[in-house]
Amino acid sequence: MARWGILGPGYIAGLFAEDLARAGARLSAVASRDLGRAQAFAAKHGVPRAHGSYEALAADPEVDVVYIASPHSHHHEHARLMLSAGKHLLVEKPFTMNAAQAHDLIALAREKGLFIMDALWTLCNPLYRLLQARVAAGEIGTPRAFAAQIGPMGTGDNTRILDPAQGGSFTLECLTYPLNILAGLAPGLTKGASVSAQGLLTTQGVDSAATVTLKTAQGYASMAGGFVPGTGGMGGSGFQLIGDKGWLAVTDNLFNPGKALFSTGAGVEELTDTGHEARYGWEIAEVQACLSEGRLESTRVPHGLTLEVMGLLDQALQHIRGRVLA
Template sequence: MAAESVRWGILATGGIAAAFTADLVDLPDAEVVAVASRSEASAKAFAERFGIERAYGEWGALAEDADVDVVYVATPHSAHRAAAGLCLEAGRNVLCEKAFTLNAREAAELIALARGRGSFLMEAMWMYCNPLVRRLKELVDGGAIGEVRHVQADFGLAGPFPPAHRLRDPAQGGGALLDLGVYPVSFAHLLLGEPSDIVARAALSDEGVDLQTGALLSWESGALASVHCSIVGGTATAASVTGSQGRIDIPYGFFFPDRFVLHRDGRDPQEFAADPADGPRNSLRHEAREVMRALRAGESESPLVPLEGTLAVMRTLDAIRERIGVRYPAETLGEDRGEGLGEVVTSA
C-alpha cells in the first residue's frame, strides 16, 4: 500500500459520515469505494451523492468486501462495538468514531480483537490529529509553561433536544458525556494522562441520561482538570492549560482551533495560528491522513491516537458515569451476564 490510493468503506450514512466522506473525496490518495447502511435506500442515496460505486443495505456485506482497505464506522456510539467488531472479525482495518464505545469493557474487546487479527484500529479523535493541537502539545511537553497545574475545557450545546432525540435516548448511549464530554476529557488526557481520582456531579433527564455533567479530575502530581459538558446550554467551548510558568488559552472550538495564545511570565503574549494550507478548521482530513500514513507504514495503531489512550479515556468516562448514576440498557443486560461498566481504577 506504499504508493496506491487507500480504499475506504463508510459504515452509516448520517451527518458525521457525510462530513468525513466529503473531506475524503478531496484527498488525492483516498478512494471511497463502498458504503453500508441498515437501509438500502439510505446507502444508495449516500452513494449517489458522493459518487460511490457500491452501496450495501447491511453491514456484513461491507465488512466482507475485500476491496475495502479500511472502514470508517460512523454509527451512534451504542453500535460501535457491534459495527467495528464485525469489520475487524472480517479482517478489515477500522477507524471508529468517538466516543469509541459505550464503556471500557467494549473498548478492550475491540482492541483485543484488532490485535488478535493484526488489524489497524483507531478512534476518530480528530482533535489529536489537528496540527495546531499537536503544536500545543509539543509546547506543553517541551516545558513552555512549566509543569502543568490545571486544565480547563468545556463543550455545551444550547438545545433544547426533545426526548425522542438520540442525545436523550439511553438505548443510544444518550446524554452530554459520551457525545460532548469525551472532548474535554480527551483534552485533559492528552496533556496529563489518566487521572488518579475523579469527582463528578450531573443533572439527569427523566430518561436517565445526563443533561449536563461537571467533573474534577486529579493526578498524583497535584495537577487538576475541570471539565464540563452540556446539552442544555451553549458554552464557550474553550480550554486553557495553566502551568507553573505560564498559560495557554484556546478560544471557541478548542478541539478544532484556529488559534491559541501562549502567555509566559515576563513576556508578551504569543499567538499561534492555524496554517491556511491545512484547510478549513473543521476539516476531518487530518485524521484520514493519519490513518492512511499508518496503513502505508504497516502500523497497527497510530502514535497520535494510541489505543491505550483511548482505553484510558473510556475508563475515565466509566468512572464519571459511576459517580453520576448513568447506566445504559445494554449495560444492564451485560450485568446479567456478569459484566459491568468496565474496570474503574479511580477512587470516589
C-alpha cells in the same frame, strides 16, 4: 492507497465523505441496514457500491478500512464484525460505550494484525499538536490546572443524543473531547486520577449536562457543559491549561482548534492555524499514513490514551448515574 468503506450513512458520515474526497482518498462502498439510504448516500457522494447490510460491507473485497459512523451504542458490535472480516478501522467517538468494550476491540485488532483508531479529530489537529509539543518541551513548566467548558450544545433535530437506547449521554458525546485533550497534553493530571462527577439526568436517565473533576498529586482538572434541546450550534467551547511557568488557552473551538494563546516568561503569543477547517481531513491523513507505513496504531491517538479516557468516562458516569456501568 487504502480503499474506504463507511458504515452508517448519517450526517457526520456525509461530512466525512466530503473530506475523503478533498483528501483524494478512495471511497469504495457505503452500508446501511436500509438499502435505500445507502443508495441515496452513494448517489450524493459518488460511491461505487451501496450495501443493504453491514455483513455485505464486511465481505466487500474492495474495502480495506471502514469508518464506523453508527450510533455509539452499536460501535462495539459493528467494529467486531468488521475486524472479524479483516478490515482496518476508524471508529467515530466515543470509541465505545465503556472501557471493557474498548479493551475488547483493541485486543481483537491486535490479535488480527489490524489497525484501529478512535476518531478524535482534535488530537490530529495541527494547532493542538503544536501545543502538545510545546507543553512536552516544558515551556509552561509542570501543568497544574486544566479547565474546559462545552456549550451550551444544541441538539437541533438530533434525538439520538438524548435517547438511552442509542447511548445518549452528554458525558460520552462531548466530555470525551476535553478528557482526550487533557490526557494528551498533561498526562500527569489524568494518570491515576481520582474522579468525581455530577450530572443532570433526564426522565429517561440520560445525562444531559455534567461536570467532571479530576485530582492527582500534580494538580486538578475540571470540565463541564450541557445540551440545550431544540437549539443548534456549539456555544462557547474552549479550554485552558495552567503550568507553574506559564499557560495556554484555546479561544475559538475546543473540538477543532484554530486559535490559541500561549503565555511564558517571554510574553503572550497568539497562535493560529488557518488550515483547521480541514475537519476530518487530519484524521483521514493520519489513518492513511499509518496504513501506508504498516503501523497498526497511531502515535497521535494511541491505544493507551483511548483506553485511559474510556476508563475515566466509566468512572464519571458511575458517579453521575449512581451505578456501575453494564
